[in-house]
Amino acid sequence: MSSESASSGSSAPAASNVAVIGLGIMGLPMAVNLVKAGHTVTGYNRSSAKVDKLVAEGGHGAASVAEAVKDADVIITMVPDSPDVEAVVLGKDGILANAKSGAYWVDASTIRPDVAVRLAGEAQEAGIHAVDAPVSGGEQGAVEGTLSIMVGGGKDDVEAVRPVLESVGSTIVHVGPAGSGQTVKAANQLIVAGTIQLVAEALVFLEAHSVDTDAAVKVLAGGLAGNRILDRKAANMAARSFEPGFRVDLHHKDLGIVTSAAREAGVAIPLGALTAQLMGALRASGHGSLDHSALLLLVEQLSGRSAN
Ligand code: NAP
Numbered sequence: 001m002s003s004e005s006a007s008s009g010s011s012a013p014a015a016s017n018v019a020v021i022g023l024g025i026m027g028l029p030m031a032v033n034l035v036k037a038g039h040t041v042t043g044y045n046r047s048s049a050k051v052d053k054l055v056a057e058g059g060h061g062a063a064s065v066a067e068a069v070k071d072a073d074v075i076i077t078m079v080p081d082s083p084d085v086e087a088v089v090l091g092k093d094g095i096l097a098n099a100k101s102g103a104y105w106v107d108a109s110t111i112r113p114d115v116a117v118r119l120a121g122e123a124q125e126a127g128i129h130a131v132d133a134p135v136s137g138g139e140q141g142a143v144e145g146t147l148s149i150m151v152g153g154g155k156d157d158v159e160a161v162r163p164v165l166e167s168v169g170s171t172i173v174h175v176g177p178a179g180s181g182q183t184v185k186a187a188n189q190l191i192v193a194g195t196i197q198l199v200a201e202a203l204v205f206l207e208a209h210s211v212d213t214d215a216a217v218k219v220l221a222g223g224l225a226g227n228r229i230l231d232r233k234a235a236n237m238a239a240r241s242f243e244p245g246f247r248v249d250l251h252h253k254d255l256g257i258v259t260s261a262a263r264e265a266g267v268a269i270p271l272g273a274l275t276a277q278l279m280g281a282l283r284a285s286g287h288g289s290l291d292h293s294a295l296l297l298l299v300e301q302l303s304g305r306s307a308n
Contacts, residue, residue, distance in 0.1 A: 015039055016164060019072035021065055021088050021095070022109070023050040025244065026135070027078030029142040030108070030168045032057045034076075036145075037167035044068035066098040074104045074164045081253050082111040089119055101127040104161050108149075110134045110189070110250070112257050113182040116152065120178035129157040132178060133165060134185035136192075138246055140232065146170040150188070152181035186261055189254035190272045193292065195229045197275050200296035203237055204303055213238045233293045240307075245291035252276075252283045 015038045020031040023045040034041045035058045043054040044062040051061040062068035065088050069075050075095055077088055085107055089095045095105055105128050107116065116132040123130035131153035141147040147169035151158050158174045165172045175184045206216050217234045220226065236242070255276035262269045282290075282298050290297075300306045 016073040017042070017071050018164060019044070019062070019068040019075045020054075020059075021045075021068060021075065021077045022079035022084075023054055024078065024080075025139050025246075026108070026142045027076075028053055029139070030076070030078060030147075031059055033142075033145040034164070034167050035059050039164065039167065042068045042072065064093060065095060066093050069095050069099045069103070072099060072103055074106060074161055075099055076106045076108055076164075078108045080109065080250060082115040085109050085111050085115070085119065090122070096123055096126040096128055099126075099128055102129070104129045104131065104157065106131045106133050106161055106164070108133050108135050110185050110254055110257070111182060113179040113186065113261060116182045117179035120153070129154070129160070130178060131157050131161055132181040133161075134181050134188075135169065136185070136188050137169070138232070139244075142168070149173070150175050150181045150184040152176055152178050152183075154178075182257075183261065186254065186258045189251065190258045190269065190275075192229070193251055193255055193275045193279060193295075194271050195227055196233070196293055197278060197295050197299075199227075199229045199234055200237060200293070200299045203234065203296060204299045204305060207238075208303070208305065229293075233291075236291075237293045237296050240296075242287075242290040242294040242297075244289065245293070247288065248279060248283050248290055248292050248294060249288040251292040252279045252288070255279050 018034050018039045018041050020027055020043045023031060023043050028050060031041050031043050031054050041059040042062050043051050043059050044065055045051050055061045077085055079085055105123055120130035133149050133151045135147040135149050137147040145168055148171040149165050149169040151174045175181055203213055206213050217230055221230045259273055259276050278295060278298055282295060287294050
């Protein structure tokens with residue numbers, strides 16, 4: 001779609017009424033940062049206890065999607081998967097049926113690019129400006145307001161919501177038309193999963209050789225092997241602490257998006273496909289709710305080095 005053609009040329013005010021749908025690991029801290037930036041924030045979540053947490057931080061609570069979005073200038077969705085986004089966007093209780101004409105809908109969830117394109121078209125028909133804006137940076141980035149945000153949509157729409165995005169992120173890049181943000185996010189998830197797998201293999205390898213992993217990680221992080229997974233996750237991996245963070249269930253979903261989008265484009269991603277199989281195996285063995293760095297458990301198991 002060309003969301004520019006749906007634009008009235010107006011933009012969301014610098015201090016906006018913002019609705020946030022989905023107040024989980026990512027959505028809640030993002031909503032709190034929007035409050036801190038001076039926006040009036042109304043949150044809705046499927047389970048209501050998380051709404052209370054936003055209210056305790058100065059936000060407002062809503063009992064339905066319709067109530068949350070009715071006065072919003074900008075609506076952010078941060079729910080797990082494509083069907084979840086469809087559930088909150090479509091239907092008589094959804095965003096498109098209940099938001100003000102001319103409102104901006106920003107989907108920060110990670111979903112299939114083709115679904116993002118289709119929903120952006122439906123939004124335009126409903127008089128709502130759609131922007132896909134998946135994020136990277138994890139829970140820490142959400143709490144610190146330093147997310148990297150890959151944004152797809154019409155230029156005017158992206159510029160209109162930029163002040164809101166700047167309240168939750170520090171790297172905000174318009175990467176192309178509707179759906180492009182999700183395509184870039186799929187590439188992000190390919191790189192992150194593969195890197196975690198290699199860091200997990202390196203840690204198990206180092207331990208098998210009785211090397212001090214703290215010392216090893218320190219020197220590795222300073223050289224060409226340095227990366228954010230080593231910086232942020234290696235210590236917890238070495239300590240076998242896998243509290244999420246980013247759940248295996250969600251990364252399994254994302255690797256399904258990447259493998260299917262790569263297949264559609266006729267692109268071979270052999271390492272990505274193997275990592276997708278490993279993530280799926282980890283999930284099938286009952287570890288879906290652990291942090292994705294729990295790939296290390298599978299490396300241990302394959303190496304005959306499991307604790308149990
Ligand atoms: P999460 O902790 O599971 O949060 C999702 C939230 O959405 C939950 O609070 C859930 O409510 C709510 N929800 C689900 N369906 C809903 C509906 N129909 N209406 C209203 N609320 C609904 O997941 P997350 O880690 O925040 O991830 C959210 C999205 O961001 C995913 O697409 C993920 O891939 C992406 N992401 C996550 C990270 C990360 O590090 N965690 C990083 C970047 C991107 P309940 O309490 O009822 O379950």
